Each structure stands twice: as C-alpha cells, then as structure tokens.
Amino acid sequence: MKMTEKCLEINENLKIILERRSITFFDKTKEIEDELLIKIVELASLAPSSYNLQPWEVIIVKSKENKKKLREICFNQEKVEDASANIVVIANYKRAINNIERVLDDFKSKGYPISVNKSIIENFYTNNAKMRAVRDASLFAMNLMLIARFFNLETHPMEGFNEKLLREFLNIEDYKEIPLIIAIGYKDLTKELLPQGIRFPFSDFGKII
Numbered sequence: 001m002k003m004t005e006k007c008l009e010i011n012e013n014l015k016i017i018l019e020r021r022s023i024t025f026f027d028k029t030k031e032i033e034d035e036l037l038i039k040i041v042e043l044a045s046l047a048p049s050s051y052n053l054q055p056w057e058v059i060i061v062k063s064k065e066n067k068k069k070l071r072e073i074c075f076n077q078e079k080v081e082d083a084s085a086n087i088v089v090i091a092n093y094k095r096a097i098n099n100i101e102r103v104l105d106d107f108k109s110k111g112y113p114i115s116v117n118k119s120i121i122e123n124f125y126t127n128n129a130k131m132r133a134v135r136d137a138s139l140f141a142m143n144l145m146l147i148a149r150f151f152n153l154e155t156h157p158m159e160g161f162n163e164k165l166l167r168e169f170l171n172i173e174d175y176k177e178i179p180l181i182i183a184i185g186y187k188d189l190t191k192e193l194l195p196q197g198i199r200f201p202f203s204d205f206g207k208i209i
C-alpha cells in the first residue's frame with residue numbers, strides 16, 4: 001500500500017474533509033445555540049490572513065423571520081430557511097487597516113522580529129486591498145465549513161443571492177465585499193444527497209517543477 005493511501009485509511013480526521021458536502025437538506029427542527037455559533041466563528045478565525053489582519057466580518061441570520069427574508073434574497077433557495085442559521089461572510093479591507101496597530105503591538109509583545117511599521121503595511125495592503133480582504137475572508141469561510149463538521153454540523157456555501165437586496169437588508173456598505181453566505185445546520189438524515197461531483201486529477205490543474 002502506498003504511503004498516501006495508508007494515511008487516508010488511518011487518519012480519521014481526514015473524514016472531516018473527505019465527507020464534507022454542500023448540504024441541501026437540513027433538519028428544519030434543529031436550532032444551534034448562539035454560544036456554539038460564536039465558538040465556531042471564533043475557531044474559524046484561526047485561519048491565516050495577510051499580516052494576521054483578519055479582514056472578515058460575519059452577520060449570522062438566525063431568526064425564523066430573518067431567514068425567510070434571506071431566502072427571498074437568495075433566489076428562494078429552500079436550504080436558507082431550513083438551515084439553523086446562515087452566516088454572511090463579509091470582507092472589509094478597512095477593518096484590516098484598522099487592525100494594523102493592534103496586530104503589530106501583539107507581534108512585538110510576542111517577540112516577532114518585525115522589520116515593518118504601520119505605514120509600510122498600510123501601503124502594501126492598500127494596493128489591491130479588496131482582493132486581499134476577499135482572499136482572507138474566503139480562507140476563513142473554508143475553515144468555518146470544516147470546523148462545523150467537528151460539531152456534527154453541515155454547511156452549504158452560497159453565492160446565489162441578490163447583492164443589492166442583501167446590502168439593503170443587512171446594511172452592508174458598498175466598500176465591503178460579500179464573498180459568500182454559509183448555511184449551517186444539522187443534516188436531515190431522512191434524505192440522501194446525490195453523489196459528490198467530479199474532482200479533476202492533479203495532471204489537469206497542477207505541475208511540479
């Protein structure tokens with residue numbers, strides 16, 4: 001048996017990734033305590049980000065009434081209302097810039113050899129700031145979807161929403177980006193998903209040089 005196959009077989013933790021799916025059927029009867037939602041979001045914040053500036057924000061849409069409204073905004077996707085909650089992931093580059101001082105102070109207090117100052121980081125970040133913020137917020141979002149599975153929760157990422165209506169509903173300013181919404185909840189065990197969609201082999205998309 002090859003080493004990679006052996007690792008896959010013995011590493012239970014890989015199940016978190018191997019068995020993750022975008023869940024279409026959530027158990028409508030189940031709620032998630034606010035405390036657990038907050039825990040999952042905080043654990044997701046362990047994701048890496050450029051200079052550790054953590055440009056993400058979330059708005060968790062959980063009440064029945066708000067989920068109903070969000071479902072309309074998400075082109076009537078049923079899972080939005082069936083899920084226990086929906087986490088709107090926002091990329092706010094201004095938040096990253098505002099965090100520079102706190103992050104630098106933290107680095108210094110921990111003995112990091114810092115060769116840059118606030119204005120150097122600010123200049124660097126400001127060049128293509130929205131892209132940097134969206135990239136980091138997306139890493140955060142992926143982390144969140146995997147962490148949810150450690151709590152027996154499932155997720156569904158969504159970009160199918162009317163952005164203008166979503167901004168109006170949640171008062172999200174234009175300078176912020178909204179990479180995705182993550183529906184989160186417990187799987188409806190009475191329903192089966194179709195098999196997972198194709199994934200392409202390394203030779204299709206990668207090379208080793």
Ligand SMILES: Cc1cc2nc3c(=O)[nH]c(=O)nc-3n(C[C@H](O)[C@H](O)[C@H](O)COP(=O)(O)O)c2cc1C
Nearest residue numbers: 020021022023077157158159160161179180196197
């Ligand atoms: C950023 C993003 C946006 C997505 N938006 C939607 C969506 O609006 N509606 C939907 O049904 N699926 C959506 N998906 C789910 C994908 O279709 C799904 O991840 C893909 O088919 C692979 O399936 P799997 O996650 O079960 O492996 C989205 C996925 C991502 C990453």
